[in-house]
Amino acid sequence: MERQESLKISGMSCAACAVRIEKGLAKMEGVKQANVNLALQKATVDFDDSITGREQLAAAVKKLGYEVIEDKPAATGTTLHISGMSCAACAARIEKKLAQTEGVSRVMVNLNTEKAQIDFDENKTSLPALIQIIEKLGYKAELISRISRDREKETRDQEISSLKSELITSAILSSPLLLAMIFTLFGIDIAFLHNQFFQLIVATPVQFIIGYRFYKNAYFALRSGSANMDVLIAMGTTAAYFLSLYNVFFQTVPPGTMKDLYFEASAVVITLVLLGKYLEAVAKGKTSEAIKKLMGLSPQTAHVVRNGEEKELPIEEVQPGDLIIVKPGEKVPVDGKIVAGSSSLDESMLTGESLPVEKTTGDHVIGATINKYGAFKFEATQVGQDTVLAQIIKMVEDAQGFKAPIQKVADQVAGIFVPAVITVALLTLGIWYLNSGDINQAIISAVAVLVIACPCALGLATPTAIMVGTGLGAENGILIKSGEHLETAYKLNTIVLDKTGTITNGEPEVTDIISTGSLSPQEILRWAAIAEKNSEHPLAAAIYKHGLKSVGQVPDPEDFEAIPGKGIIATGEGRKILVGTRKLMQEQGIGLGDHETIITRLEDEGKTAMLMTVDHSLAGILAVADTVKGHSREAIADFNRMGLEVYMITGDNQRTAAAIADQLGIKNVLAEVLPEHKAKEIQKLQQAGKIVAMVGDGINDAPALAAADIGMAVGTGTDIAMEAADITLMRGDLRAISAAIRLSRQTMTKIRQNLFWAFIYNIIGIPFAALGLLSPVIAGGAMAFSSVSVVTNSLSLKRFNPQQVK
Secondary structure (H helix, E strand, O other), X not given: OEEEEEEEEEOOOOHHHHHHHHHHHHOOOOEEEEXXXXXXOEEEEEEXXXXXXXXXXXXXXXXXXXXXXXXXXXXXXXXXXXXOOOOHHHHHHHHHHHHOOOOEEEEEEEOOOOEEEEEEEOOOOOHHHHHHHHHHOOOEEEEHHHOOHHHHHHHHHHHHHHHHHHHHHHHHHHHHHHHHHHHHHOXXXXXXXXXXXXXXXXXXXXXXXXXXXXXXXXXXXXXXXXXXXXXXXXXXHHHHHHHHHHHHHHOOOOXXXXXXXXXXXXXXXXXXXXHHHHHHHHHHHHHOHHHHHHHHHOOOEXXXXXXXXXXXXXXXXXXXXXXXXXOOOOEOOOEEEEEEEOEEEEOHHHHOOOOOEEEOOOOEEOOOOEEOOOOEEEEEEEOHHHOHHHHHHHXXXXXXXXXXXXXXXXXXXXXXXXXXXXXXXXXXXXXHHHHHOOHHHHHHHHHHHHHHOOOHHHHHHHHHHHHHHHHHHHHOOEEEOOHHHHHHHOOOOEEEEEHHHHHEEEEEEEEEEEEOXXXXXXXXXXXXXXXXOOOOOHHHHHHHHHHHHHHOOXXXXXXXXXXXXXXXXXXEOOEEEEEEOHHHHHHOOOOOHHHHHHHHHHHHOOOEEEEEEEOOEEEEEEEEEEEEOOOHHHHHHHHHHOOOEEEEEOOOOHHHHHHHHHHHOOOEEEOOOOHHHHHHHHHHHHHOOOOEEEEEOOOOOHHHHHHXXXXXXXXXXXXXXXXXXXXEEOOOOOHHHHHHHHHHHHHHHHHHHHHHHHHHHHHHHHHHHHOOOOOHHHHHHHHHHHHHHHHHHHHHHHHOOOOOOO
16 A cells, blocks of 8 residues: 655755655665655655555665654653652652553652652553552552642641651550560569550550551552562561560460560551651651742732722732732732833842842833832733743742652662562571571561661652752742753853853943044034934944933934944934944045044953044044943852853954953853854863853753753743743842852752762661661661651751852
């Protein structure tokens, strides 16, 4: 049967390539016709599918030295909330099972946030099928969009409350057993505490009622062919309990001698594990405080003008196009544009910058910023999930759900950890029994091995630090897309700064007015502003704007002619005015005299010099420049202190670029680079072995931002900038770049510390337990403390100030 296939081909550089592929395909058996389009980089082939197929066609193209790009099926991304996970092994098991499902292209399960992010092909699987797979493993899964934030908080609070109740009950029942053990160590015999039936009565509800959660989770884990922390706890405490139960009824001891009972080991271990889980749940709630703070910033109501009447409406009812009144001291409810009035706004929630920002008619305002003084009316442009604040919250949540590459090591260890620990416990049991013949000591040593080994700390080490780090970044106006970018940022050794809008303000300003005749600088500016009033050139706009500000009213020119690339000729108030380049002056027969040196000096300072004549007489020189941002030099000095190599990239000529670089202390300049070639310059630096951050405005520099190891958008809160960049810096201040890198370095330090503690507990603890040097009770305490210490260490990151220069 005849079919037609389209192949996307990469590697073609000219028409000869297209002809070559065309001929190669046409020669194949079964191919009726082949057409290759160089512009579209595509081959369209008609063939008999009983003789050949798409795979053979692709192989033929590859044999000719080109690549066929297979279109990936459109993946559907979804986020599920998963409840019931107890440790890293649970997350690893869900992740592994989902990854094996046909149609799933990417899956990440985060133990800390209890979320799974899944990309899948709807043609091969479905969301209900994925939820069913998770539920078969013994967990509960629900689409995150169906869970309100209030309900999510309520669920977490219920979990903490339930753990607290179980912990208190378990502690009350276990305390007599613990006291009995302590008194035994000191040779004190208290009859009712050491009574075997009393110990059996108080230990049994702890083991089977309070400890039911461990049996249930262990059952589901084993049913799916894997093991987790619950399996270790269930095995260890059950062994201690039933050994004690056996000794209660069957062990014979001389009169006056106590039987070998280990009820305290099983009961106290369960209590300690619950204590650890309770403290962990409370601490995990604190890691997402940044999200809660951001969510709490948005006001609940807005003063909306509808049908000429002001109404106070819930924020959910505000629609795009609504006119909203904001009074002094109120928060701006949504994003919009001021249509009347002016004020000063505190935008620190967005930028981390404490100084108020002046706003007037035509300026944009961001929801949740605080109106300090004046009142104004604005038109709502973005509401609900489209506001900048909502985008920031989503970005931070997404970042907290992604895993950093360093987490993969911990995940791999967690995946094999529990089976390895069970093996060690069985070996401990066998070796102790064979060497000593003491089954009691053999079982208790094996129980200690099972109890001290906990993969929880491994699973919490990275995500808790990333949650705190990304949240802290958001509070300081640093939005990091994912844990991967947070990890990469600490490795950066090269910063490439786009000049316009990044190092400079992006708006030309008049910097110098030099009189070369009888006119004063004010008069020169006035005549130049009249001449440039009707020009659309950015430099002309800078002169006109400066004129309006300095001399007030500027009359219209009577005549105006723009000379492309040279300047303008105008008539104002009956006088002929020229503003332009040397070339324009030469063409009009006007000599520069000895003023050439002034022009050269201004150009060496990175300024654009323009000459002005009035009635064919050279009257003055105006210099216009895109001024450097206030803190740029300070920021670049900070980069140098941090050991970062700094490059400036610009389309300016070499002399102008060098002048600006000298002002700032930048040694490396990439000048006369067209926007479309910036990405190539980034790649050259990467090929030289550098790990590069490209810093730009996030729109014009999108290809370069994408090519860099880390793309940073500075001073933009637009969705385009957030989309293009890996890290968005809400302040237009270069110091935010070093703050982002410092935050990355500090977060990675915390992650390494966490992984160290997670591993060291097990590396030291398991051998001690196997040698019989740890009782199960002490082992249980150490295991619980390991998880709590890791989360606490991550929370200590909150005290770090990334803005502080060191």
